[in-house]
Amino acid sequence: MKQLLVEYVAMMREAAGCREERVETEAENALELYGELTQRHGWTVGHASLRVAINDSIVEWSAPVRDGDRILFLPPSSGG
Helix, strand or coil: CEEEEEEECHHHHHHHCCCEEEEEECCCEHHHHHHHHHHHHCCCCCHHHCEEEECCEEECCCCECCCCCEEEEECCCCCC
């Protein structure tokens, strides 16, 4: 079992009801983790609309997650 720190911003934070949480998971990659958290928090945003960062680096959804990683889901943003 891996322990991760997952951080949320913007609409992801609102939906999760917290800024960050420690998560225990058996997910092998970022996409599996997002699937688990979607079930937990009831998110309706598909992963294709988001970016994911592991330890401050934007990565592909297939990137492995390892014990102690810090994960950040980045929703789309608008602005000028």
